[in-house]
Amino acid sequence: MTDFTMTIGGKAAAGAATFGVVNPATGEVFAQAPECTADQLDSAMSAAADAYVTWRKDEDTRRKAMLAAAEAIVAAASELTPLLTAEQGKPLSQAATEVYGSAAWLKYFAGLELPREIIQDDKRGLAEVVRRPIGPVAAITPWNFPLLLAFWKIAPALRAGNTLVLKPSPFTPLVSLKIGEVLRDVLPPGVLNVVSGGNELGGLMTAHPVPRKVSFTGSIATGKKVAASAAPDLKRVTLELGGNDAAIVLDDADPAEVAGKIFDGAFANNGQVCSAIKRLYVPENLHDELVEALAAKAKAAKVGDGTAEGTELGPINNRPQYERVSELVADAVAGGARAAAGGKSVDGPGYFFEPTILDNIDDGARIVDEEQFGPALPVIVYRDVDDALRRANATNFGLSGSVWSADTDRAAAVAAELECGTAWVNTHLVLSPSQPFAGTKWSGIGVENGPWGYYGFTEIQVIYRAK
Known part of the structure; x- marks a missing residue:
């Protein structure tokens, strides 16, 4: 150079x-x-x-x-x-x-x-x-x-x-x-x-x-x-x-419709975005289908050197962050979480980690309560919308969040209850120079x-x- x-x-x-x-x-x-x-x-x-x-x-x-x-x-x-x-x-x-x-x-x-x-x-x-x-x-x-x-x-x-x-x-x-x-x-x-x-x-x-x-x-x-x-x-x-953005999927959402957008909102820049989706709350009736759809997206994503043609997700930027993501995923699995996709580093040189979807996990796990800032997404089941909001807001973080539903008015009403600077409806990480960006x-x-x-x-x- x-x-x-x-x-x-x-x-x-x-x-x-x-x-x-x-x-x-x-x-x-x-x-x-x-x-x-x-x-x-x-x-x-x-x-x-x-x-x-x-x-x-x-x-x-x-x-x-x-x-x-x-x-x-x-x-x-x-x-x-x-x-x-x-x-x-x-x-x-x-x-x-x-x-x-x-x-x-x-x-x-x-x-x-x-x-x-x-x-x-x-x-x-x-x-x-x-x-x-x-x-x-x-x-x-x-x-x-x-x-x-x-x-x-x-x-x-x-x-x-x-x-x-x-x-x-x-x-x-x-x-x-x-x-x-x-x-x-x-x-x-x-x-x-x-x-x-x-x-x-x-x-x-x-x-x-x-x-x-x-x-x-x-x-x-x-x-x-x-x-x-x-x-x-x-x-x-x-x-x-920092942020530990929660996304809430309502019970009328179509998993096939929202899975790709949620994956992009969580794994943009390999998850290294302060306002990326860091926690995903889903109702029990949609859990299995949504986890399966997200896992399919994770398994299909091309991980590699950013200079290689077709690469979608590059490496984690630095060794300390690579070690932190590895530690948080290992801690979650040791605590009973299931890696529906990924769950480990990629063999070879560099700081590559498989895009990871975790379920059978709950609040209290470190990767749910802390900001992982990397390619791993925990999926958590909630009972009702009030339960989801309570858990989403039970944190010192308050940067962004999103709500996903077939009914945008219903989703917007729920989004208004999120304690964060930006609340998106049926999307995530939409930013522009004219749009204010702030955290609570x-x-x-x-x-x-x-x-x-x-x-x-x-x-x-x-x-x-x-x-």
């Missing part, structure tokens, strides 16, 4: 040291990423602070620059796509979707029209609510969608007039570093800085005195640490954290996407003019 550099103040920056990046399809290191030093982080923060002075002032310039950035990403798609597959593991077609989706997020926010907010206009005075940028932003992103989730932060932050220092996951730093390189000559120096390193670097970023906001996507445990680190400086935070309970603080996500990168100022 070519040498990878960080982007600090619009210029390439090599690290004093490097760390290995593993291809999850082989389990072997295939590239080196720079390790950002504390001094380099200071330089990146200073560059963001300096660029903020000018960047915040001209909205039209920001819009044009964002559209140019989107065009540059599309132009570099043939380079970005295989790099994303190499470090993350997802099939090339899905990697390409992520690349083009990142450009789409930039275009949406560049074109977002926001109404003028006049709250008083009378003989006494004119009062207007103005949305001002917050300042430099520290953005920390995860390994499951390293590019797209970065632009969930970059696009609204830039549109609002903020500048950023971006740190990707050490498991998937390369495509973010490459984006920094692609956009060096598109965005003004210091507007987007990209650094790479381990967890220690993330801690330095959240405690650093320059950024006025931290936007983090990742686990609940790390999110709590981010919030604690940001608190002494009263930084604003947006935390998009421990699944997050703040909102991403749409005007609501934009507002999260602003602070309110009231300008009052006496008449």
Whole structure:
């Protein structure tokens, strides 16, 4: 692989040291990423602070620059796509979707029209609510969608007039570093800085005195640490954290009709989606037929290297997550669960695990109560709808959920009772740049996407003019 550099103040920056990046399809290191030093982080923060002075002032310039950035990403798609597959593991077609989706997020926010907010206009005075940028932003992103989730932060932050220092996951730093390189000559120096390193670097970023906001996507445990680190400086935070999404199938659903969509909602990106279906509650009369249909889907899914033609599910991204999924499935089977499909790792190199459907399992099993974040789905029988809702809501998670039924009005009424940020009916994982995405309970603080996500990168100022 070519040498990878960080982007600090619009210029390439090599690290004093490097760390290995593993291809999850082989389990072997295939590239080196720079390790950002504390001094380099200071330089990146200073560059963001300096660029903020000018960047915040001209909205039209920001819009044009964002559209140019989107065009540059599309132009570099043939380079970005295989790099994303190499470090993350997802099939090339899905990697390409992520690349083009990142450009789409930039275009949406560049074109977002926001109404003028006049709250008083009378003989006494004119009062207007103005949305001002917050300042430099520290953005920390995860390994499951390293590019797209970065632009969930970059696009609204830039549109609002903020500048950023971006740190990707050490498991998937390369495509973010490459984006920094692609956009060096598109965005003004210091507007987007990209650094790479381990967890220690993330801690330095959240405690650093320059950024006025931290936007983090990742686990609940790390999110709590981010919030604690940001608190002494009263930084604003947006935390998009874990989910243990429940899907409830009602007794009038057709298993043959819903099985494929439920499988896709659970196993998209090999189950490595914070808002994927993690628990499936089914009535007893549909259990056997639905489990059989899901198991057939799992057995037919082509698991393999993301570069291989026809691959549907790639490897789990990293060894710790691979070991966690393996442990949770083994724990479930040892506790009496049945693997109707899958249930074990795939022989050979890499972090491959068979797509797994588990039944004869109940609440209390770790794979039901915890977030597995991988290719395994427990199917749980419920007595009645109230029982299903009680069990679905009996968790600290509250990201998303879905309800499946032949009667969409009935399903929507049940979905409204789910304690989560997004409740889908007869579908799952439908997202767009205009649709707000937020979690309840421990699944997050703040909102991403749409005007609501934009507002999260602003602070309110009231300008009052006496008449």
